[in-house]
Amino acid sequence: MEDVARLAGVSTATVSRTLRGLPNVSDETRDRVLHAAASLSYVVSPIASRLASGRTHTVGVIVPYASRWFFGQIVAGAESVLRAHSLDLLLYNIGDLPSRQRFFDALPLRRRVDAVLTVAMQFTDAETTALLSLGVPIVAVGHDVPGAGCVRIDDVAAAGSAVQHLLALGHRRIGMISTYNDQSMFLPVAHARHRAYVEILSSAGVAVDDDLIMSVPHGMDGGEQAMRRLLTLPDPPTAVFAESDELAFGALSALRRTGRHVSVIGFDDHELSALLDLTTVRQRVFEQGVLAAGMLRRAMSSSAWTPEELLMPTTLVLRASTWPAAVRTPGPG
Amino acid sequence: MEDVARLAGVSTATVSRTLRGLPNVSDETRDRVLHAAASLSYVVSPIASRLASGRTHTVGVIVPYASRWFFGQIVAGAESVLRAHSLDLLLYNIGDLPSRQRFFDALPLRRRVDAVLTVAMQFTDAETTALLSLGVPIVAVGHDVPGAGCVRIDDVAAAGSAVQHLLALGHRRIGMISTYNDQSMFLPVAHARHRAYVEILSSAGVAVDDDLIMSVPHGMDGGEQAMRRLLTLPDPPTAVFAESDELAFGALSALRRTGRHVSVIGFDDHELSALLDLTTVRQRVFEQGVLAAGMLRRAMSSSAWTPEELLMPTTLVLRASTWPAAVRTPGPG
DNA sequence: TTGTACGCGTTATCAT
DNA sequence: ATGATAACGCGTACAA
Numbered sequence: 001m002e003d004v005a006r007l008a009g010v011s012t013a014t015v016s017r018t019l020r021g022l023p024n025v026s027d028e029t030r031d032r033v034l035h036a037a038a039s040l041s042y043v044v045s046p047i048a049s050r051l052a053s054g055r056t057h058t059v060g061v062i063v064p065y066a067s068r069w070f071f072g073q074i075v076a077g078a079e080s081v082l083r084a085h086s087l088d089l090l091l092y093n094i095g096d097l098p099s100r101q102r103f104f105d106a107l108p109l110r111r112r113v114d115a116v117l118t119v120a121m122q123f124t125d126a127e128t129t130a131l132l133s134l135g136v137p138i139v140a141v142g143h144d145v146p147g148a149g150c151v152r153i154d155d156v157a158a159a160g161s162a163v164q165h166l167l168a169l170g171h172r173r174i175g176m177i178s179t180y181n182d183q184s185m186f187l188p189v190a191h192a193r194h195r196a197y198v199e200i201l202s203s204a205g206v207a208v209d210d211d212l213i214m215s216v217p218h219g220m221d222g223g224e225q226a227m228r229r230l231l232t233l234p235d236p237p238t239a240v241f242a243e244s245d246e247l248a249f250g251a252l253s254a255l256r257r258t259g260r261h262v263s264v265i266g267f268d269d270h271e272l273s274a275l276l277d278l279t280t281v282r283q284r285v286f287e288q289g290v291l292a293a294g295m296l297r298r299a300m301s302s303s304a305w306t307p308e309e310l311l312m313p314t315t316l317v318l319r320a321s322t323w324p325a326a327v328r329t330p331g332p333g
Numbered sequence: 334m335e336d337v338a339r340l341a342g343v344s345t346a347t348v349s350r351t352l353r354g355l356p357n358v359s360d361e362t363r364d365r366v367l368h369a370a371a372s373l374s375y376v377v378s379p380i381a382s383r384l385a386s387g388r389t390h391t392v393g394v395i396v397p398y399a400s401r402w403f404f405g406q407i408v409a410g411a412e413s414v415l416r417a418h419s420l421d422l423l424l425y426n427i428g429d430l431p432s433r434q435r436f437f438d439a440l441p442l443r444r445r446v447d448a449v450l451t452v453a454m455q456f457t458d459a460e461t462t463a464l465l466s467l468g469v470p471i472v473a474v475g476h477d478v479p480g481a482g483c484v485r486i487d488d489v490a491a492a493g494s495a496v497q498h499l500l501a502l503g504h505r506r507i508g509m510i511s512t513y514n515d516q517s518m519f520l521p522v523a524h525a526r527h528r529a530y531v532e533i534l535s536s537a538g539v540a541v542d543d544d545l546i547m548s549v550p551h552g553m554d555g556g557e558q559a560m561r562r563l564l565t566l567p568d569p570p571t572a573v574f575a576e577s578d579e580l581a582f583g584a585l586s587a588l589r590r591t592g593r594h595v596s597v598i599g600f601d602d603h604e605l606s607a608l609l610d611l612t613t614v615r616q617r618v619f620e621q622g623v624l625a626a627g628m629l630r631r632a633m634s635s636s637a638w639t640p641e642e643l644l645m646p647t648t649l650v651l652r653a654s655t656w657p658a659a660v661r662t663p664g665p666g
Numbered sequence: 667t668t669g670t671a672c673g674c675g676t677t678a679t680c681a682t
Numbered sequence: 683a684t685g686a687t688a689a690c691g692c693g694t695a696c697a698a
Contacts, residue, residue, distance in 0.1 A: 011685045045444045048675030067409040076400040253608045275586045344669045381691035
């Protein structure tokens with residue numbers, strides 16, 4: 001920077017001002033500085049800049065399963081807007097217990113980020129406290145953190161509409177495929193969808209049979225496992241609500257391998273759900289990442305930011321993986 | 334850090350040494366410092382540390398399509414090992430022309446990373462020069478960069494085995510679904526697989542018909558589009574080799590919608606390929622990310638690192654999406 | 667083994 | 683509008 005200043009015949013202070021586009025720089029000197037910088041192909045050292053300014057220009061993103069479709073979409077959405085404002089994104093993948101403990105033990109985010117984005121996590125009180133102790137704004141997607149901004153869908157209503165759909169098709173024996181994580185805790189999303197399942201069935205006068213609720217690890221394998229177990233029941237379900245499309249894919253796989261027929265409805269509208277003809281509840285995932293990042297930007301720029309809450313809509317997408325109960329099940333008619 | 338030093342009754346230099354685990358610190362002082370740091374819940378400022386040491390502890394990762402399955406796997410694999418060594422990973426998603434130009438225009442990696450990982454990119458000479466001008470070690474996955482390390486599969490041989498499989502099934506009219514990017518350039522991977530297609534057909538005495546080669550944007554939509562076009566040909570193929578499983582998924586979708594029957598073989602062994610019964614060429618993607626990150630670590634730690642080259646194996650995975658030509662095609666028999 | 671002191675490359679405050 | 687200079691928080695020769 002000194003070289004640039006010398007070449008432009010000004011002080012380093014003026015170079016700094018110019019390069020950051022601050023006011024109070026005459027057009028003429030601005031040109032000189034810009035030319036000098038260009039001819040020396042000089043760029044500001046982000047690290048030195050961060051140390052001096054005290055701002056990291058970085059946001060930390062915490063997800064449980066980075067390589068799953070849903071989280072990939074969220075991260076990609078957030079990345080696109082953060083990058084556009086030259087903010088760095090530091091990804092922390094803490095799905096399994098060991099990495100999670102390491103994370104909250106060392107809390108590597110300290111002195112490192114200006115804001116935090118967390119996606120579909122279930123934090124203990126201690127973990128929440130640790131997060132808040134970072135002293136930076138937080139935005140959560142798909143779950144709540146006290147004092148944090150929030151982007152989400154109405155999980156209970158959306159999951160309810162899925163179960164409602166199965167009821168409307170005449171199904172009464174309806175299974176559910178749910179997930180848990182390493183701590184044997186339900187993720188908040190799983191919790192809400194499970195609640196919707198219970199509520200809708202109950203209010204329709206259908207008894208909730210715990211045997212029909214399978215709790216498995218997230219992913220296709222989990223879904224396959226769950227459906228296999230459901231099929232071995234003495235009185236298996238005629239329809240199943242899977243908490244996510246990836247679980248539903250696994251369920252479809254089990255059905256195909258066993259040659260059985262059970263209606264399946266998923267949740268998300270995964271990129272491949274149309275191909276697999278999966279009835280599902282659509283949510284705009286990428287966009288939630290975009291909106292969350294926008295919220296983060298606002299939080300970082302205004303010192304008096306108050307947590308916002310954004311509720312995204314969902315849509316029931318009807319395809320061929322669900323059908324009336326009577327068609328395949330012996331009924332009274 | 335001064336506070337810690339004061340509390341422990343030592344100098345900041347000793348604190349620094351202790352916290353970095355350097356030798357030449359007596360066990361007793363080490364304990365005192367560690368306790369002091371713990372009781373003040375002090376952590377080193379990574380930014381200040383980086384400025385002082387001149388090392389960023391960060392690697393830049395350049396991918397064309399961050400949210401596609403393949404790249405998600407690579408990045409997840411690399412992240413897992415980088416994180417384990419507390420290295421940050423800065424992701425740059427430059428698939429479309431505008432972001433790519435912005436990237437090479439500003440070259441935001443300057444003074445920012447200790448190493449670079451690029452995945453399946455096709456760089457122009459100018460872009461390669463720009464990258465090399467960063468003066469940091471580079472590792473490329475799925476393509477070559479002069480002077481860079483490399484992790485890859487034998488694309489020509491692997492793609493060849495796919496085409497060979499179709500030939501062995503008796504197919505003679507074999508299509509190919511290939512990709513191009515925004516600059517209308519073939520990605521190096523696309524190039525190699527296309528070459529294999531031509532070579533294998535030629536050496537089997539089968540004429541290469543350019544009408545059977547569809548070039549589309551990457552992704553399911555592209556695959557669907559390509560297959561639709563192939564089906565409208567006066568003499569459509571009886572089998573198709575898709576450059577990636579995602580393209581193949583699109584092709585399967587088109588077949589299902591049109592009720593036509595064409596053998597399809599993909600490439601990658603995507604998580605969902607088994608479910609869709611897609612015959613494909615398997616490669617271990619996540620592991621390539623892991624290995625590339627390991628190579629990067631070696632490159633960063635030893636000043637005299639010489640580019641390594643790693644060749645990963647592939648396997649032909651036979652499923653139900655390919656079948657003998659005679660079964661569905663009127664033949665002499 | 668430990669302490670001193672300078673340097674890392676900016677930003678920001680206060681003058682001018 | 684511009685310049686001098688003190689932070690920013692640490693690493694690291696060098697000295698002790």
